[in-house]
Each structure stands twice: as C-alpha cells, then as structure tokens.
Amino acid sequence: MASVSVRAGGGGGRGLLARPTATDGFWSWFTTVDHKKIGILYGITSFAFFIVGGSEALLIRLQLARPDQNILKPSVYNEIFTMHGITMVFLVVMPLSAAFINYLVPLMIGARDVAFPRLNAFSYWVFLAGGLFIYSSWFLGGAPNGGWFGYAPNSVVDPSRGMTFYAIGLIITGIASTVSAVNLAVTILNLRAPGMTLFRMPVFVWMSLVVQLLLAFSLPIITVGLVELLFDRRFGTHFFDPAAGGDPVLWQHLFWLFGHPEVYILVLPAMGIVSEILPVFSRKPLFGYQFVVFSGIAIGFIGFGVWAHHMFAVGLGPVANTAFGISTMIIGVPTGVKIFNWLGTMWKGDIRFTTPMLFAVGFVAMFVIGGLSGVTHAVVPSDYQQTDTYYIVAHFHYVLFGGAIFGLFGGMYYWWPKVFGRMLNEKVGKLHFWMMLIGFNLTFGPMHILGLQGMPRRIQSYPASLGLDFWNLVSSIGAFTIALSVLIFIVNAVSSFRKPKGMEADPWDARTLEWSTSSPPPEYNFEEVPVVYSLDELWRRKYAETEGGRVVPVVAGGSGTQEHLTESAGHGGGHGIHLPGPSYFPVLASIGFPVLGYGIIFSWPLAVAGVVVLLAGLYGWALEPSAE
Amino acid sequence: MRKKTRLLLGAGALLLVAAACAPNATQSSLDPQGPYARKSYDLFIPVFWVAVTIFVLVEGALLLIAIKYRHRKGRDKIPPQIHGNTRLEIAWTILPALILAGVAVPTVTTIFDLARKPAGEVMNVHVLGHQWWWEFDYPGQQIITANEMHIPTGIPIYVTLCSVGSGYQQGIGAPSDCQPGPPDGQPPAAVGNAVIHSFWVPELAGTQDVVPGRANTLLLQADHPGTYTGQCKEFCGLSHAYMKFTVVSQTPDDFAAWVRGQQADAAAPTTGSLAATGMNEFVNGACIACHAIQGVEDPNGNALVQDGGPNLTHFASRSCFAGCMMPTNEENLKKWLEDPPAVKAGSWMPDYGLTPQQIDALAAYLLTLT
Numbered sequence: 001m002a003s004v005s006v007r008a009g010g011g012g013g014r015g016l017l018a019r020p021t022a023t024d025g026f027w028s029w030f031t032t033v034d035h036k037k038i039g040i041l042y043g044i045t046s047f048a049f050f051i052v053g054g055s056e057a058l059l060i061r062l063q064l065a066r067p068d069q070n071i072l073k074p075s076v077y078n079e080i081f082t083m084h085g086i087t088m089v090f091l092v093v094m095p096l097s098a099a100f101i102n103y104l105v106p107l108m109i110g111a112r113d114v115a116f117p118r119l120n121a122f123s124y125w126v127f128l129a130g131g132l133f134i135y136s137s138w139f140l141g142g143a144p145n146g147g148w149f150g151y152a153p154n155s156v157v158d159p160s161r162g163m164t165f166y167a168i169g170l171i172i173t174g175i176a177s178t179v180s181a182v183n184l185a186v187t188i189l190n191l192r193a194p195g196m197t198l199f200r201m202p203v204f205v206w207m208s209l210v211v212q213l214l215l216a217f218s219l220p221i222i223t224v225g226l227v228e229l230l231f232d233r234r235f236g237t238h239f240f241d242p243a244a245g246g247d248p249v250l251w252q253h254l255f256w257l258f259g260h261p262e263v264y265i266l267v268l269p270a271m272g273i274v275s276e277i278l279p280v281f282s283r284k285p286l287f288g289y290q291f292v293v294f295s296g297i298a299i300g301f302i303g304f305g306v307w308a309h310h311m312f313a314v315g316l317g318p319v320a321n322t323a324f325g326i327s328t329m330i331i332g333v334p335t336g337v338k339i340f341n342w343l344g345t346m347w348k349g350d351i352r353f354t355t356p357m358l359f360a361v362g363f364v365a366m367f368v369i370g371g372l373s374g375v376t377h378a379v380v381p382s383d384y385q386q387t388d389t390y391y392i393v394a395h396f397h398y399v400l401f402g403g404a405i406f407g408l409f410g411g412m413y414y415w416w417p418k419v420f421g422r423m424l425n426e427k428v429g430k431l432h433f434w435m436m437l438i439g440f441n442l443t444f445g446p447m448h449i450l451g452l453q454g455m456p457r458r459i460q461s462y463p464a465s466l467g468l469d470f471w472n473l474v475s476s477i478g479a480f481t482i483a484l485s486v487l488i489f490i491v492n493a494v495s496s497f498r499k500p501k502g503m504e505a506d507p508w509d510a511r512t513l514e515w516s517t518s519s520p521p522p523e524y525n526f527e528e529v530p531v532v533y534s535l536d537e538l539w540r541r542k543y544a545e546t547e548g549g550r551v552v553p554v555v556a557g558g559s560g561t562q563e564h565l566t567e568s569a570g571h572g573g574g575h576g577i578h579l580p581g582p583s584y585f586p587v588l589a590s591i592g593f594p595v596l597g598y599g600i601i602f603s604w605p606l607a608v609a610g611v612v613v614l615l616a617g618l619y620g621w622a623l624e625p626s627a628e
Numbered sequence: 629m630r631k632k633t634r635l636l637l638g639a640g641a642l643l644l645v646a647a648a649c650a651p652n653a654t655q656s657s658l659d660p661q662g663p664y665a666r667k668s669y670d671l672f673i674p675v676f677w678v679a680v681t682i683f684v685l686v687e688g689a690l691l692l693i694a695i696k697y698r699h700r701k702g703r704d705k706i707p708p709q710i711h712g713n714t715r716l717e718i719a720w721t722i723l724p725a726l727i728l729a730g731v732a733v734p735t736v737t738t739i740f741d742l743a744r745k746p747a748g749e750v751m752n753v754h755v756l757g758h759q760w761w762w763e764f765d766y767p768g769q770q771i772i773t774a775n776e777m778h779i780p781t782g783i784p785i786y787v788t789l790c791s792v793g794s795g796y797q798q799g800i801g802a803p804s805d806c807q808p809g810p811p812d813g814q815p816p817a818a819v820g821n822a823v824i825h826s827f828w829v830p831e832l833a834g835t836q837d838v839v840p841g842r843a844n845t846l847l848l849q850a851d852h853p854g855t856y857t858g859q860c861k862e863f864c865g866l867s868h869a870y871m872k873f874t875v876v877s878q879t880p881d882d883f884a885a886w887v888r889g890q891q892a893d894a895a896a897p898t899t900g901s902l903a904a905t906g907m908n909e910f911v912n913g914a915c916i917a918c919h920a921i922q923g924v925e926d927p928n929g930n931a932l933v934q935d936g937g938p939n940l941t942h943f944a945s946r947s948c949f950a951g952c953m954m955p956t957n958e959e960n961l962k963k964w965l966e967d968p969p970a971v972k973a974g975s976w977m978p979d980y981g982l983t984p985q986q987i988d989a990l991a992a993y994l995l996t997l998t
Contacts, residue, residue: 313837321739333721
C-alpha cells in the first residue's frame, strides 16, 4: 500500500498558547480534535454517567421495594428521581448517541473528520462541564428536586438551590448539543465522499442527520424556558407566576415542545444502529431503505406536533386534546413502517444471532411494546387515568431502555472491534443480553399493572393498603437483575483489553464503509478517500450477482468489478493528508461556562471570571490556525 | 438448553400464581365505580385488546422469522438481496392508519362527552389543592371540610379545581375563579405555595390537573355507597406522596344527614374536662392563626378565621388527617401535634414545642369535634 504522510500538530508558536503536540498518551485526550477520540470520550463519559444514573434507579427501586419504607426520606427521594431522569436523558442517552454519531458518521460517509474538529472537541468539553456542574449541586446546597420536567411554579418556589443548578446546567449541556448539531449536520451535508449521494448514505447517517436537525430546532425552545425559570428563581421575574400575570402552563408548552422531539432525539440514533445491524447479520440489505429513511424524517417532523399529549390533564380543552390525540396516533404510522421493514429485512435472510443481533432483535421486540402502550395514551380519555402513573413510566422505559439502551448496547457490541481492535466475548455478551432482557421485563413490565392499579409517579412511598406491594417487589428484583447484567458487560469490556490488538478490518462481513478501513481506523480514517457507487458500498465491493441471480463473492483478481476495490479519489493531491492539529482552546473555553454558572448562583465577580475564561478561550482559538 | 427453557417457563408460571395471590389493588382504574370512570375504562379495554392482537401478530412474526431463517451450520449460500416491495410498504402504511382511525372515532366522541357539563341536576364542589392536603368546599351546602369528601350517589358531581397557597383566605363558598393570593391585598402568610396538583380518584373519574390561576373542572359520580381513595398525581413538592384523600359516597338520605351534621357548630366540651382545657389551649395558642372551628370564639370574642390550615369544626368526623397520611386516632394525633414536620416532610404546620400536657388536652379536644 502507498505510504501516507500525515501532517498534524507541528508545535508552532503562534497564538496565546504554544500548540500542543502530543497525539497519543494521557494528555493528548484533553487537546485532541480527532472525531474518533472525541467519540470515545463521549462514550466513556456517558457510560460513567450511566452507572451513576443506574445507581440512582437502584436506590429508587430499593425505596419502593416494600410499602411504607423510609430508606430515602422524601427530600432525598425527590432529588434522586430528578437526577435519575436528568442523568439518563441528558448525560447518558444523548451523549452515548453522540459517541456513536461522532465516531461513525465520518467513517460511514468516507470523510477524514467532522467539518469543524475543534468545535467538536468544544462540544464534548462543554457537555462534560455541564454534567459535572449539575452533579456538583449535591455538594453545594442540594441537587435538583423538581423532576427532570421541572414544572413551574413548584420548580420556582422550591427553596433549595437545586433547580437553579438544573436551569443553568441544562443551558450548558444545551449549548454543547446545539454546537454539535450544527457541526454534524454540516459534516453530513458537505463532507460526503465522491459518489455518496444522500440516498446512498447508511440509515444510521440519515437518522443522525434528522437528530441534528431536531436538536437545532428544539433546543432553543427549552433554552427559552430555562432562562425564564432561571430569571424567575434568581432575579424575581414572574414568567410562571399567575398572581403576577404569568402562566405556569407556559413552562409546560416550552418544555414539551422541546421534550417530545427529545424523545426522538433519544431513540432515532438507536433506530439507525438497529438498521445497520439487522442487514449485516441477516446478510440482506435493509428492506425498504427509502421507506425507513422517510419514516425517520416523518417521525422527526411530526414529533414537533404532538407535545401536548403530555398535557392532556392540564385542561387545554376538548379541541386541543382531540388535535393532539390524533397527531399522536398519526406518529404511530411511520413508527410501524419502520418495525415492519425491520421484520422484512430479517425475512428470508441467513440470520446469525451474534450478540449485536440479539440486542437489535431485542430492540425491535421491546420497542413494539412501547409503541403499542404509546397508542393507548393517544386515546385521550384512557390517558386521563394513565397520565402520571407508573403505566407511563413503563411505557417510556420500553421506548428509552427497551428501545434506545438496547440499540446502543447492540451498537457497542457491533462496533467494539472497529473502535478498539478487539472483540467483546460473544458468550459473555449473550449472557449479558438475556439477563438484561429478563431483568428489563421484570422491572418495567409490572409497572404497567401498577399504574393501572393506581400507583402515581414520583411518590416516595405507598401504603400497604393499596395492594401494590407484590409487583413493586418484582420490579425491584428486576432492577437489580439489570444491574448485574451491566456488571457483566463491564467485565466483558475490561477483559477485552487483555486480548492482543489485531482485528481484521471487517470481522462481521459488513456492508458499510467504516468496515473498509483498518480496526481501529488510522487517525486519517482512509488512506484514500473512497469513491462510492451504491448503497451498501462495501458489500458491493465484496459480492456480485451472477446472471442467474445468485449472490457470489467477488474473486480477487478475477471479476470485472475488482477494480472498485482500489478505487479512490486520490491521495490528497500529492501533498499528504491534512488533519487539524490538537488544541488547548476548546477545553479552555468550555471551563468558562460552569465558572459563569457558579458566578450566577454565588457571586458576580466569579461570573465575570467565567466570561473572561470563555472569551480568552475563544480569542486564542480564533487566532490559532486549524493546523500548523 | 431445553432444561433451561423449562425452568424459565416454570418460574414464569410460579410468578403468575403468586400474582393471583397478591391482594387486590384498592385504588385501581381497572375497577370503575361510576359512569365517568367507566367511560375511560370502556375505551381502554377494547384498545388494549387491539394492542394485544397486534402485539401477538408482530412478535409472533418476529419469532417465526427468527426461527425459520436462522443460520444453519454448513450453509454458505448468500440469501437473495431483496431491497423491498412497494406494495407491501403501502399495505403496512395504510392498514395501521385504518386501525388508528377506527380508534380515533370513539376517542374523539368521548373527549367531548367528558368535557360537557351534564344538562340535568349536578352538585357543585370546589376542590382546593394545598401543599399537601385537599380541601372540599360545598357552595350549595355552605360547608367546608378537608381530606374526606362526601358525595351523594346517583348524581354527577361537578368539581371546580383550584390550587391555593400563600395566604388565600377561605370563607365558606370560596370564589370559583381560583385566583391565588390574598383577595384583600394583605401580605401572604407562610402556609404553602400554590403549585400544580392533580386530582384523581381512579374508581370514580380520570385525572384533572389543579393549576394555579386556572379553574379546571371535572365530573365524577359513584354508582353505589362506598369509600374510594384518591391522591395527588402531579409532583407538587416534598410530601407529594402524602397528599391523599378519601371519597365517601352515600345514599342521598345519608348524605343529607352528613350535610346537616357538618353545618352544625362544633360541639362544646364538658366544663372541667380535659377537652375543655384543650379548647382553652386552642383559642389561646397559635392554632387559631391558621385554623378555624365554627362556633368557637377567640379571646376577643371574634369568630375564628381560617387562614391556610384545614377547618377543624368536624375534625373527628373525618377518617383521616394530614393529607390522609394517617387515620384519625389519639395516638396519631399526639404524634402529629408533637412535631408535624417530623411526621410529614415539609409540613407547613411547624413544631410549636407543645408540652405533653398541652398535647394531651388538644388531642382530647379535637377528638370531641365529631
């Protein structure tokens, strides 16, 4: 193969700080702008938060395992369930999806990096800063305790500092997501390899694009709400105070107008992952590619028109409830289309039940349940009973755990060899899957019954007289089963690093471009930018159809299609590959946000210091060339 | 492998048996006891079975495909690369849409049905949500009570829901516009915040949120005399879990008798009894800052004014107190008077540092208020 010269870093002395030079080793992680390293950082960070958020879930299940318990007193319980929700939504599923999107999208579209590599690093560090900022509230006057939904006026009048941390912290993570959304959307639209038309993009890339657009349009709405909440709490404004002409329902509209697209932000990446895994292990292309793509776009679009189904009991009136009930039913249609196409993909395939495939099939099976219970909420009068009960808790965990988390775990098993050059153990992986599937259904299945039998959400305890103890106990046992399965995964992950590195490029006989480069990929992704001739480009390079319609491997050196294997768009014009150099400035600038946040809560000079740090970071960044 | 499957199935069956032995839920939306709860239920059950059918079909297809097309050892033929089928796509777009349209029709009619105030006779009740207890104000009967709501069977109860807090001064027949805050411009007293609650008696009706600044309404009705429990469903702060209430439905005659009892002034304790000492403690202590008892006067000879705390005129007639966190009895009452926030997190009634003698007397007095 041709030798490739890579130019990165270089240690030039321009700008505020001397340019960092390290491209490996511990400190390189702080200055890296490589989308793959940033993807790994997102992955590790969000998994760490997953452990924390999961532990919070275990505390909740411990408290609710038996009636009339007081293991967690109400004040602590309210903090725990609030932090569980905030953590899992904003610090686990969103960034874990971001990990996959960051790592995979450039590889899948045949790019060397994202469009704005330093901005990418900035997104990660701002996200981490926001997450740590929210968690620091435990030590600085109490964690948020008004629910992840933060309904005003309760979130305004609560005397602890928690909800102020909530407002500022989510504004910070929102900045991270907005920046990243713009970056990734531009990457997908502008950096595709020659021949990679929009309809040759893998479905995962499509779903990533839809998610970035959803983020870009929905985050500003919650940001408006959060700023108003912050002003109500900190500066005595009255946006949500009816006694002064405000309206508490305004918060709910702002929150759910973001919050419902957010559900699709959480689940569409997992749908994309599943749409990659199912074809590979069925050895068939995705059934109805265009329909899967269009239904994803439709879900994203209609997702902006269903928010008030979270508010059927608020008293918006029968006309509004009818409109939102019907729009919610409509969104079930494209969701169903996806499920049928996944079944169609497996149909007549040659299905190998590897661990990623098990998780993908588990996703489909569990998501069906979440989708069906979702339809029962669209039946508004039936939702009058179910809203704010454990039936809802069951429903959205089937969507976000049975859906998103199963999909993301499937993705981890699938792309682990690509990212780390080592396989996860298949036997242990299967044990992990079955245990998680059983634990998951034990935990959340009974919650349907509990909700219908009258158990409201967010209650710290319930009396024995309600007759709810049996299913609560089952649910708690299930939660600890899930915890055990996650432990098994951790053991699997850690022990995979004991194996020697040295994975072939394409261990699964996959279909998309990321498998055409080495495992792990080099810093520059592809020695030569690939040229794309079809959907499932890698498969096309490996297999051809005979005149009789049989699919046969392309024989090396034999067939006429062989030439495509080496097709490329050249070596970067003969002067090596340009990669952006590492930089201190993204991490420096990101530190400014939490300092500013603490300043708003505690002292104005600190806030000024935060702004100074932020501006210094941005100033140095602006002066620094992208590469020396 | 077979053994494992059998073990799993066995464990599943055991679980179901255990479930059958579990006590019946007493606050269940699956056990409607009146026409309005039944409307939700009658819509849920058919939709549930439609969902079950779809569930069985889809999951069954998934299982069948997984078994039939699983990889078999020795097979190296690559399956045909099928890219899709437009007719199938159209079919599985239209079919679910038709099913959903079928579900939408009864949904919409029921939404409007439930939103309509019935033409015939109704009984109005104002339900006031406090942090964290419920107050029931009967404008037609001129009575006000807390924690335990009484209704007659057979007629619709038209409930107006208000969130109150911060010094809202209730008299009998509170205003129905639900505007929180003092009507006379006085500074609010620290007796809870007006936040969002949600009123829910699953056996009698679906939920309706109680939103500050809005007067939402809800219809409920019980077929038969009985006792039904309910509780706040929207997270409303520290003791959200302990904001419960009881609905007692009675025959119209029993209800009328209850109303007469509630309209009467509080019973005066026997002179020289412990209860009389308690009444003395009550009117000379901090109690009257928030609580009123009809027929009792303060040291200056004025009628007591209720300001933020429950009206205690017929306290002992109610089966439970403190947001129905506890049954009304001497032991619980004493525990409560000793240190309310220790019993109920965040209670707006503070620990007044009452002596055991004062507590005994107050408890004795309050328990005479039947």
